[in-house]
Amino acid sequence: MGKAVEGWRQIAGGIAAPQGFYAVGVQAGIKYPDKYDVALIYSQVQAQAAGVYTKNLVKAHPLYLTQNHLRNGLAQAIVVNSGNANACVGDFGDQSALAMAEVVAMFTAVSQDDVLVASTGVIGVEMPIERVLVGIRAASAELLSNVVQDLKGRQDDAPNDGAHRAALAIMTTDTVVKEYAYELPCSQGGVIKLGAMAKGSGMIHPNMGTMLGFLTTDASVPSAVLQRLLREAVEESFNMVTVDGDTSTNDMVLILANGTSGITPSDEDMINFENMVKGMCVQLAKDIARDGEGASKFMEVAVSGAKTKEDARKIARSICGSSLVKAALFGEDANWGRILTAAGYAGADFDPGIVDIFLGDMVVAQGGRGVAFSEETAKEILGRKEVQIRLALNGGEEKATAWGCDLTHEYVTINGSYRT
Template identity: 45%
Template sequence: MTVGKAAFVVVPEGSVTTPAGFRAGGLHCGLKKTERHDLGVIVCEVPAQAAGVYTLNQFQAAPLGVTKESIAEGGTLQVMLVNSGNANACTGQQGVDDARAMRAAGAKAFGVAEHLVGVTSTGVIGELLPMGKVLPGIERLPAGVSADGGDDFCQAILTTDLVKKEICVSLTVGGTTVHIAGAAKGSGMIHPNMATMLGFITTDANVASADLQKLLNEVTDSTFNMITVDGDTSTNDMVVVMASGLAGGEALTPQHADWEAFKAAFAFVGEHLAKAIARDGEGATKLVEVTITGADSKEAARAIAKTVIGSSLVKTAVYGADANWGRIIAAVGRAGYKVETEKVDVRLGDITVLEQSRPVKFDEERAAEYLKGDFVLIHVDLHMGDVSATAWGCDLTYDYVRINAAYRT
């Protein structure tokens, strides 16, 4: 299928192993109380050009620093290890030593240099990794990786997630078919500027690490950094991209005629994963999209969109199917950017509830029915310029409290 007018198509049943050169797998090593997978890996046949973005929380988990070290050494990765069930965050020097031990074990298991291994973790903060379970698990991983291992990998990265999150697209670059695929986890402790979310993007395009990094930074700002579930920014968030280059063809750079097409496909992958995380928010019953139009700057549009989507009062109103536009306008006004307070329009779907900052009569029952759906669009037009931005989140429910009140137990 073709997505809009974009020059890419979604690959049915595609996964992080669809791009040439990638395999993946997952297994249970004992970090989770159930028998669900809790250790996963993505492996590339060759050292892949790599890039990463990381949480802005000052308390960064130990694995993030280790992965940064690996990518910084040569701009490449060949093995990406991930465990769920334990964040290895706020664990001091022992946590750093354990993350490096994971990297060393991964290098030995797959026969690569240590700097070609990245590691990341997700789960409970403040508990040491049970290395007596993790290291034997890493030793077992090579036997289970395959070109069909994308699903096992997706299962291995989940914590409170209810569903796996993955996407794959293909496009033609310089006459050569290339793929971009992604997998992610995230459900709670999700807030703009990264969240308790891990993202893994693979591609067989021939793109240098420096160009990948610039592209990832840009796409992250408009996708992963535009979601929120609960306003909490985690210690472990990371998105890593690996490009094998095994599709062949000429190098893809920002000067290439097909760069914009590649960028659009890459952005689609990021947006799909970001929206999947927001839709799967802990206890959520619906995906909420906030679009701001008529802003006078990208900074203002994004800040206002994130303030509205992050408002607990807006989120609870959506959950209760209450068309309380006052909560929306209050969030717009406290976002920290100037607003022409006599010009704002607000719509819920196609139902106008505020026009030129004045209430209009609308069908409350129709609005309530709309808000009961599993997708809610809030549109705010500022009438100040021609810049727009979109953010994604979910409603705030009783189940969110239940899940997080017992997260460790």
């Protein structure tokens, strides 16, 4: 904690670290009796907001509601449940998503249109909506109690763990919680804070996967700027992650800026703020790849020397998504031909005859042809928990990085019985 990173530093507090934001997580028994499964994020004032969503043609019911509520670029609360995706269940799904927003609005006294809704879990099963709504009422009561305590001035120094429980509540097959908070000192004095939490482990692929991401900031930033920034951040982070090649129905990343710091970033501060948001998204994206269902290894694919940024991205994502590359990584087999092949079907423009391929720092192919290398050293590199694959295309100046994981027997075990 407290280590400076490009002008900002990590702090405690997660999604509720920025001024004027609160978060809680509760157990509603949606799928499992002892799991946190309803999260509520709340801003004391109406916030500027933006969202990016799955590109899957099949979309969950809460996603449509959130898109509609965000048309004016304003929001004040986000309610999320795990255990049920609320997807592909007809009118009942629309009614359930609306009911979640209505109950939040009723208990927190915010406009229903300022409540955003997200869900994650099993597709095609009707939401146990009564349990969900009971959970939302409990979350609202706890959250409002925290607000009142703050207004009165808290008498104890014990940290509020509500934000952490909110991060736990959005998890499904995740094995680790994904939450961070950063603080950025500004040139005009004062600080801007950024909080975030995300979930994702399986059904993850570019164009987002079964992943949810939420960011909060107390900076004063217009929704149009947030929308542009979030889209850029997603392109460099969540859309560069692949676990298994599947893109889900519920994927959503939202950001709220409530301005309670009183700081509108100057030009210089805005550059740092944008880099901080993008850095946060990359950190969360890498955590999702590390936590891939059944994964034993984290894979980073760095592509350089591309003609265009899009070519670099296509190749990096294609290699990360290749089942054969992922299986070779699991088996610690330096089969570089699979890497070059995956680049070849990525739909990018490059010359295979001038490509160099590296496992870690060891070259395994040069000019599109294999070179002599130590199989023992290669196995040692591939046996590490984190493995980097590098491709030098030698045809341009653009580069990109994607993240993924290996493909293990455990992945099949998890997904062979996910519904039951």
